[in-house]
Amino acid sequence: MKFSVLALDYDGTIACDGALSPEVKAAIAEARARGVVVVIVTGRILSDLKRVAGNLDFVDAVVAENGAVLSFPNGQTRLVGHRPPQAFLDSLSRCGVQFQAGECTLETDAAMAPQVLAVIRELELPLVLVFNRSRLMVLPQAISKSTGFQAALNVLRLSAHNSIGIGDAENDHELLSACEIGVAVSWGSPALQKEADEIIHGVGPPAVAEYVRQVSQQMRLHEGSTSRHKITVGTGFNGNPVAFSIDGRNVLIVGDPHAGKSWGAGLACEQMILQGYCVCVVDPEGDYGSLESLPGVVVLGGADYPPDLPDVARALRHFDLSAILNLSRIGYEEKVAYLKALLPMLASLRRTTGLPHRIVVDEAHYFLGEANVTQLLDFELGAYTIVTYRPSDLHPDLRRGLHVIIAKRLTQEKEVQTLLTIAGNKNLEGEWTKILGALGPEDAALLPAPEQAAGTLQRFKLLPRMTSHVRHRSKYFDMEVASGHEFLFTENGAIIGPPARSLKQFVTLLASKSHLCLDEHARRGDFSRWIAGTFRDHHLASDVRKIEQRCRLGHLHDVRESLSQAIQERYRLSSEHDLPAPVVRVGS
Secondary structure, three states, X not given: OEOOEEEEOOEOXXXXXXXXXXXXXXXXXXXXXXXXXXXXXXXXXXXXXXXXXXXXXXXXXXXXXXXXXXXXXXXXEEEOOOOOXXXXXXXXXXXXXXXXXXXXXXXXXXXXXXHHHHHHHHHOOOEEEEEEOOEEEEEEOOOOHHHHHHHHHHHHOOOHHHEEEEEOOHHHHHHHHHOOEEEEEOOOOHHHHHHOXXXXXXXXXXXXXXXXXXXXXXXXXXXXXXXXXXXXEEEEOOOOEEEEEOOOOOEEEEOOOOOOHHHHHHHXXXXXXXXXXXXXXXXXXXXXXXXXHOOOEEEEEOOOOOOOHHHHHHHOOOOOOEEEEEOOOOOHHHHHHHHHHHHHHHHHHHHHHOOOOEEEEOOHHHOOOOOOHHHHXXXXXXXXXXXXXXXXXXXXXXXXXXXXXXXXXXXXXXXXHHHHHHHOOHHHHHHHHHHHHOOOOOEEEEEOOHHHHOOOOEEEEEOOOOOOOOOOOHHHHHOOOOOOOOEOOEEOOEEOOOOEOOHHHHHHHHHHOOOOOOHHHHHHOHHHHHHHHHHOOHHHHHHHHHHHHHHHOOOOOOHHHHHHHHHHHHOOOOOOOOOOOOOOOOOO
8 A cells, every 4th residue: 555644753752852853854854755744643732842843844733642632734723632621630739749731631740640540530530541651641531642643634634544653652552553554663662562563673763764764765555564454354164264464465356257256355345444444346247336335335337337537536535435336337348448547547546645545356357468457557556456257367467466366166277277377386286176176155265375374275264244245035036027028039030939937937948948049149138138127136137247248258158057057046045145135126
């Protein structure tokens, strides 16, 4: 992901004895010149910070009083917390506690903690104590450096997932946790260092200045540091969770048609969205619409024309939104042309704003097989999820850029060989062919990601989805449609045999009409149009459109068997996954 935000603690991190380090101030100026937003996040009272640091215009925002007060260069301030009641201050004074009161907090010597706590208990106040070395801060409940930092980013329309946070003391735990990469200094709290992703070694603020210069010269957050940020996709056969880091690496999700690739990709999208990542899904066949039930997800498109690119860009400028781009109603050629414009726009948007954090491209074999792939995708920032049943059709440059592979059932020898080439382990073809070909509907495999799979093929059970994955009840398989809504099999324009008045009859007639060539129906899209228009089963229609498209491209030689399998799998009862069926309209 793009590095866009730097959050810096003040005392002990970029300042000694209250004095701001000139080296750090210069490094901040260099970072801002490269487009990085810099925020000071401090426990100090705002007026006190201005006294010791001078004019604060050298940063983009200040979070003061341990998260309770926000300040911006235009002079505006905002209280995140509430002011301490006067009765509390009066009681402390009567007890002989010397303190400095801010807008929402007060600060005193840490040795005064027992007296302060006694007053809080006596007055039954919603206040908490936070220690910062030899000092004690009294804060409103639920206020921390993390909440203040998040509030500042909301104003700036930025995401903490594009941020690095640096701190030194006990009150910096929440700040580092909120940032995508949390960094502690080696001269600070040992407990904080244990929780940090990285440690800055050296002596004092000049070491921080050097670190800031190094990271601000890089466009993306560096890999291998975000061990706290993973998505969990399943459970291994040893009972342990199966997860992998999402630190900008490109992910391939692969499997046979109808093996559950899009379902698995949707599971990964759910995990990212619920962790607050901004995700953009290119959805050629309408498979991801159920994600709209998650907070902050919008579906664009789904009509006879694709969503306008300016509308997509506006939606993705909100870090707390994710967008599903439904292209199911437009033709193949139009989809290809649209993606040639869409993908470069998304890459440019990410370079400017850092959003979206991840781009998912389903049915990628149709769009990412030609030499222009380097013009469509931003390989420097990465963070793509590629979904396909034909990885061999992906351009070699893209295959070389894949880092994590999740496989569903895969039976085509050519595609297994492609995965072995991507993973750099051609000697295991027999083993992988056997394992991948035998994966069940709920099974998947994580192909070697060094730190997760230890260089071996890792089988696991996929987690259940939070959003609905609809399976219809068998009664819809048998339901007959009204007159005029049947499917008519034709040959050279002439109707052949009886019509199909239900999906069950349709499957039966498919088997009985082995002498007919059904390619003409498939090329016209007759099957998917009938299912979508008559039964309103857009999920099944999406699966059938994929079959029709494979027929058009010459990738499929038996339309009849594929259609029958797709329909029967769709309407198969499953006690574990059976959910309420959608409304089915079968004519007037």
